[in-house]
Amino acid sequence: xxxxxxxxxxxxxxxxxxxxxxxxxxxxxxxxxxxxxxxxxxxxxxxxxxxxxxxxxxxxxxxxxxxxxxxxxxxxxxxxxxxxxxxxxxxxxxxxxxxxxxxxxxxxxxx
Amino acid sequence: xxxxxxxxxxxxxxxxxxxxxxxxxxxxxxxxxxxxxxxxxxxxxxxxxxxxxxxxxxxxxxxxxxxxxxxxxxxxxxxxxxxxxxxxxxxxxxxxxxxxxxxxxxxxxxxxx
Numbered sequence: 047x048x049x050x051x052x053x054x055x056x057x058x059x060x061x062x063x064x065x066x067x068x069x070x071x072x073x074x075x076x077x078x079x080x081x082x083x084x085x086x087x088x089x090x091x092x093x094x095x096x097x098x099x100x101x102x103x104x105x106x107x108x109x110x111x112x113x114x115x116x117x118x119x120x121x122x123x124x125x126x127x128x129x130x131x132x133x134x135x136x137x138x139x140x141x142x143x144x145x146x147x148x149x150x151x152x153x154x155x156x157x
Numbered sequence: 158x159x160x161x162x163x164x165x166x167x168x169x170x171x172x173x174x175x176x177x178x179x180x181x182x183x184x185x186x187x188x189x190x191x192x193x194x195x196x197x198x199x200x201x202x203x204x205x206x207x208x209x210x211x212x213x214x215x216x217x218x219x220x221x222x223x224x225x226x227x228x229x230x231x232x233x234x235x236x237x238x239x240x241x242x243x244x245x246x247x248x249x250x251x252x253x254x255x256x257x258x259x260x261x262x263x264x265x266x267x268x269x270x
């Protein structure tokens with residue numbers, strides 16, 4: 047089983063749509079969780095951290111379910127500029143500087 | 158504008174060549190990393206340096222040799238690479254805390270011929 051699993055997509059959605067990505071992780075000791083965004087041929091950039099209580103940043107909402115070892119990202123009112131690959135990232139246990147990346151979910155927002 | 162700078166952006170080398178990738182961070186971070194990103198595969202952690210000491214060597218072949226002379230600079234020395242080593246090599250830095258997001262450089266795209 048992969049340490050971090052994501053549906054690779056692509057998810058093709060129209061502008062204005064709401065889209066959700068899911069991610070599962072295998073290490074129950076993981077403590078910190080993140081979503082990164084990677085544009086084509088660019089480096090990954092932090093989109094948002096994921097907190098136990100769930101958190102929102104504008105059109106983006108992240109949720110964490112520790113019991114099911116499941117993380118989600120919801121994007122509302124999709125924009126063309128949201129087209130990218132979204133990477134689910136978890137720490138290896140409590141090691142703050144050891145991150146495991148999922149393979150990413152590709153999103154394409156169409157006009 | 159990234160606080161982590163990598164050079165060169167692109168590199169083509171033969172299997173018998175020796176080359177080095179360079180990374181510099183201007184963020185005052187105390188941990189630096191090398192990641193490899195191959196097509197259709199997740200980012201793979203190669204090496205971690207924390208406070209200039211190597212704390213992780215993720216079963217990387219010895220033809221990859223990292224060097225961290227200080228907390229701002231990181232090198233990856235390459236020799237006798239194989240074509241399957243062609244990939245995007247990403248440097249990153251972070252402040253070593255319990256929750257420490259990574260800041261990536263824009264990568265070196267390496268092609269081994």
